[in-house]
Amino acid sequence: MVDRYAANLKKMDFVWLEAGRDDEHGLHLAHRQVAKRLKQHNVPFELIEYPGKHGGHHWRFEDRMVRVLNRIG
Numbered sequence: 001m002v003d004r005y006a007a008n009l010k011k012m013d014f015v016w017l018e019a020g021r022d023d024e025h026g027l028h029l030a031h032r033q034v035a036k037r038l039k040q041h042n043v044p045f046e047l048i049e050y051p052g053k054h055g056g057h058h059w060r061f062e063d064r065m066v067r068v069l070n071r072i073g
Contacts, residue, residue, distance in 0.1 A: 002037035009038065014071050015045040018064075020052035027054065 002009065009015060017035055019027040028049050035047045046067075050060060 002034060002041065002043070006041035006043060009041070009043045012043075015043060016048075016067075017045060018048040018050070020054060020057060021049045022052060023054045025054050 015038060017031040019031050021028055023029075031047055031049075035045060038045045050057065
């Protein structure tokens with residue numbers, strides 16, 4: 001869908017993709033594919049892969065908030 005909506009994606013302030021490197025649902029693998037397409041269309045994005053799985057990442061909350069506030073502030 002990135003190809004189809006690239007023009008609209010470029011209007012966004014940022015696209016943030018985040019998943020654990022061992023995500024049992026393969027979210028990290030899907031994000032890598034989306035990131036590849038975003039890059040092809042010159043859509044700004046950030047891809048973050050952290051140690052861990054799909055859940056139990058509440059320890060990342062502070063880092064997430066700082067990143068979002070820095071982007072919108």
